Amino acid sequence: MKNVLIISASPAKDGNTDLLSAQFKRGAEEAGHRTEQVFLRQKKIGYCHACNYCKRPETAGVCAIKDDMAELMEQLRAADVIVLATPVYYYNVNARMKTFIDRTYADFMNLKNNEFYYILASADPSTESIDAAVNGLRGFTVCLDNAMEKGIIYGVNAGAHGSVRDAKAMNEAYELGKGI
Numbered sequence: 001m002k003n004v005l006i007i008s009a010s011p012a013k014d015g016n017t018d019l020l021s022a023q024f025k026r027g028a029e030e031a032g033h034r035t036e037q038v039f040l041r042q043k044k045i046g047y048c049h050a051c052n053y054c055k056r057p058e059t060a061g062v063c064a065i066k067d068d069m070a071e072l073m074e075q076l077r078a079a080d081v082i083v084l085a086t087p088v089y090y091y092n093v094n095a096r097m098k099t100f101i102d103r104t105y106a107d108f109m110n111l112k113n114n115e116f117y118y119i120l121a122s123a124d125p126s127t128e129s130i131d132a133a134v135n136g137l138r139g140f141t142v143c144l145d146n147a148m149e150k151g152i153i154y155g156v157n158a159g160a161h162g163s164v165r166d167a168k169a170m171n172e173a174y175e176l177g178k179g180i
C-alpha cells in the first residue's frame, strides 16, 4: 500500500481538474492505496520571498512564512506518490500550482524517491499544445532526488465547467490511479 497525495490547483469546485483527480483517487483507493487530496483553493499559501531563511544553518528547512504550506510539506514528505493536478492557464500551469511549487523551496531536498503523476485540464483539443504546462511541472520534479514520472492525464478539449465528464481522459485517470 502506498500513500498517495493529490494536489489539486483549480479554483473551480467540481471543475475539470477536480473531476479527473477524483477519478484517479477512486482508482487508487480501489487498488488498496491510502489517498489524501488537497485543494489549494482552500489553503492559504503565500509567494516565496526568496529570503533564504530556509537555507540558514539555524533555520534550515523551515520557511519564514507562516501559513498552510508547513502542513503541506509534511504531507509531501509522507507521500510515496504525488499527483499534481492543474488547469492550463496561458499554456502553462496555473498560478496556484506554481506558487505551491515555489514554496517547496524550503525543503524540497527531502522529497525523495517519489512517483509523480500529472493531471491537466485545458480548452485546447491538442495534447501537444499543453506541453509547456507539462514542462512547468517537470521543472519541479527534475529538481528532486530520484523523482519518477509515471503518467500524464491530458484532459483536453474541456473549455466548459465539467465538460471533461464525457471525455476518455476520465477513464484514463481512473485506470492510471488503479495501476499505481
Ligand SMILES: Cc1cc2nc3c(=O)[nH]c(=O)nc-3n(C[C@H](O)[C@H](O)[C@H](O)COP(=O)(O)O)c2cc1C
Residues within 6 Å of the ligand: 010, 011, 012, 014, 015, 016, 017, 018, 086, 087, 088, 089, 090, 091, 092, 121, 122, 123, 124, 125, 158, 159, 160, 161, 162
Ligand atoms: C485564466 C484562464 C486561462 C486559460 N488559458 C488557457 C490556455 O492557455 N489554453 C487552454 O487550452 N485553455 C485555457 N483555459 C481554459 C481552462 O484550462 C479549461 O477550461 C480547464 O478545463 C479548466 O479546468 P477547471 O475546470 O479545473 O478549472 C484558461 C482558463 C482560464 C480561466
